[in-house]
Amino acid sequence: MKRPKLCGLLLIPLCATAAAAEQGFPNVKVDFLADARVTLSEGEPSWFNDWLGKGRYGGTHWAGDSIEKLRLAEVSAVARAEINWDLSAFVHAKFDPEQNKPVDLVEAYLKYKPAPSSAFAYEARLGLMFPHISRENTGFAWTSPYTITPSAINSWVGEEVRALAAEGKVTHHSGAHSLSLTAAIFGFNDPAGTLLAFRGWALNDYKVGAFSQLPLADLPSIGADSDFLNKQPLWVHPINEVDGRPGYYASLDWDYAGQYKAGAFYYDNRGDPEVIKRKQYGWDTRFWNFYVEAEPIEGLTLLSQYMVGSTLMGRQQYGGMYPVDVDFEAVFALASQQFGRNRLSVRYDWFATDDNTFVLEDNNNEWGHAWTVALSREFRERDQLTLEYLRLDSWRAARKDIGYAADQAQTTIQLSYRLRF
Numbered sequence: 152m153k154r155p156k157l158c159g160l161l162l163i164p165l166c167a168t169a170a171a172a173e174q175g176f177p178n179v180k181v182d183f184l185a186d187a188r189v190t191l192s193e194g195e196p197s198w199f200n201d202w203l204g205k206g207r208y209g210g211t212h213w214a215g216d217s218i219e220k221l222r223l224a225e226v227s228a229v230a231r232a233e234i235n236w237d238l239s240a241f242v243h244a245k246f247d248p249e250q251n252k253p254v255d256l257v258e259a260y261l262k263y264k265p266a267p268s269s270a271f272a273y274e275a276r277l278g279l280m281f282p283h284i285s286r287e288n289t290g291f292a293w294t295s296p297y298t299i300t301p302s303a304i305n306s307w308v309g310e311e312v313r314a315l316a317a318e319g320k321v322t323h324h325s326g327a328h329s330l331s332l333t334a335a336i337f338g339f340n341d342p343a344g345t346l347l348a349f350r351g352w353a354l355n356d357y358k359v360g361a362f363s364q365l366p367l368a369d370l371p372s373i374g375a376d377s378d379f380l381n382k383q384p385l386w387v388h389p390i391n392e393v394d395g396r397p398g399y400y401a402s403l404d405w406d407y408a409g410q411y412k413a414g415a416f417y418y419d420n421r422g423d424p425e426v427i428k429r430k431q432y433g434w435d436t437r438f439w440n441f442y443v444e445a446e447p448i449e450g451l452t453l454l455s456q457y458m459v460g461s462t463l464m465g466r467q468q469y470g471g472m473y474p475v476d477v478d479f480e481a482v483f484a485l486a487s488q489q490f491g492r493n494r495l496s497v498r499y500d501w502f503a504t505d506d507n508t509f510v511l512e513d514n515n516n517e518w519g520h521a522w523t524v525a526l527s528r529e530f531r532e533r534d535q536l537t538l539e540y541l542r543l544d545s546w547r548a549a550r551k552d553i554g555y556a557a558d559q560a561q562t563t564i565q566l567s568y569r570l571r572f
Contacts, residue, residue, distance in 0.1 A: 178233040184292045185570045186225040188299075193217035194543075194561030195550075198350050199249050199357075201366050201385070203550050205519065205543045206563050207249070207300070207355030222248065224356075224567065227257070227292040237265040243292060245358065255360020257293065258313075272322045279315050279361060279390070282400050283333065284308050284416055286442050286454055287485070291571060293358055297452070297496040298525040299539045299567045302483040303352040304440070304458045304502075310359050311346055311389040312418070314400070315339040327408040334401040341393035341422045344436035344462030348477045349373055349383075351517040351547055352502040361390045371552050372513035381427045393433040394423035412444040424464040424473060436462040438479070450489040457482040476507040477515050492530075498523040519545025533571035540564055 196202040197209035204210075210217055227245040234240060243257040260278025267273075281288075285305040287295040293309070295301050301309065314337035322331040346353075349367050359365060364386040367373060373383040398420035406412050418440070422433040438460025445453045458481050465474030481502035488495050499522055506515040521544070527537035543561040550557050 176233060176235050179230065180232075181228060181230045182291070183572050184225065184227040184229070184294070185223070185572070187568050187570070188222045188224045189220070189566045190222060190563060191217055191219050191565075192561070192563040195555060195559045198353055198368065199366060201368055203350060203368050203547060203553070203555070204559070204561060205351075205353045205521075205545055206541065206561050207353075207357055208563055208565075209561060224248075225292075229292055238263050245292070245360065247357070249357055250360055250363050252360055252363050255363050257358050257360060267324075270324050272324065274320045276316070276318045279313060279339075280318070281308065282312065282314055282316070282318075282335070282337075282416070282418065283402060283404075284312065284418075284440050286444055286456055294356070294569070296527075296535075297485060297487045297494070298498060298523050299537050299565050300354050300356050300523060300541055300563075302456065302485070302498060303354050303481045303500045303521070304456050304483060306354050306356070307347060307352065307481075309357060310353075310355075310365060311340075311343040311387075313340060313359070313361070313390050314398075315390075315392075316400075329406045331404040331406075332401070333404070334399070336397050336399050337420075338397050339390050339392045340398065340420050341433040342387050342389050342391050342431045343420055344422075344434035344464070344477075345383075345387040345389070345432075347479050347504060348434075348462055348464070348475050348515050351504055351515070351545075352479075352481060352519065354500065354521055354523075354541065354543060359389055364388045368549075368553060370513075370549055372549075381432075383432065384430050388429070388431055391429065391431050393428045393431055394426040396421045396423060398422070410446050412442070414442055416440040418460075422464075425466045432464045434462050434464045436460065452485075452487045452489075454485045454487075455483065472508045474509060475513070475515070478505040478507065479503070480505075492528055494525075494527045494529075496523075496525045496527075514548040517545060517547035517549075519543065519547075535567075535569045537567045537569070538565070539567070 190208050192208040193210040195204040197204040225247045230242045232240040239262045242259045246254050260276045260280045262276050264274040287301045287305050290296045316335040316337035318335035320333040367385045400418040402416040404414035419437040422435040424435045426433040440458045442456045461478045463473040463476040483500045485498040501520045503518040522542045525539040541563045546558050
């Protein structure tokens, strides 16, 4: 009696697959993005060159003279597959000169989103993904429609915050209002916080790949002469599982008619700071992210995000102190006005880190601010030409350990042509 029921159950996915095939599924589409740039940068050398500069590009090593260069900043491939009406797959891979792998994976996940049958809508994602933190990087291949360079907050998200996650979301619609609750359990993000502690904040449009490492400056506190029992290498692999403990994040988002939005997001990787594996420490990193967004008149976008959190690592010592214990904070406000195919965007950033332990031996205190102005124009529906001016002023005590003044000013002018094909 049980065998016919079992056979019937086994036939369900086969019938679903056959029905999907009749509807033209799976439907696969692959798009590419190429970003070519002319850059003029001056000031401290970039952190990508193992220094403590705050930008993706910087000046020469000692004089701080300007560097002009024509670059291929990025080539991304984004594949979307509609498996059936409810299930889809997303894969994003990229190449760029700063990446230490020829091609690396940015995101890869399955998404389940059935059509809503009531005031409630449901969706779920499973795989490697960006949590929904950035309000800027809403464009193709996790780019920003407003500027070339995202804010300090979202630059760090691109560098270190990625999750191998199981995520669920429920949204309730009531008239023009909608309220969404998102929650996830994740792993493979234990080293997140390393850059914020040892390098500090930065402003750049780099998106770390799943298998790539990011450089750290050769500071006395983490170099060959450091006091760590297990040396911190001069690199970090952010997408890595170290302690075997899952983390979680959750968010609450409100939307009114797509015109006014606000939300709160909490992240805790539940890292064990005393565990080290594959030369990477677990970092106990947690933060809040808040945002407000408005479009009060046609074409005008007003946007602000605020992030506050802490990160610590190492074996707890006498008095309950950890070798590294850093609080971090950043905020930005952006205004962007669209005029037909043209857009003008202005953003102000402020950021800081506060070191709580062993400041004489390893000073990770910093503060800084930045202005970004960008003018862009769309060509066809896919291509974009953007001229951006970025001015960074920051103070970081650790610069003195590698022969620089603690106060540094950096300026970068970029002309970017993003071609989609």
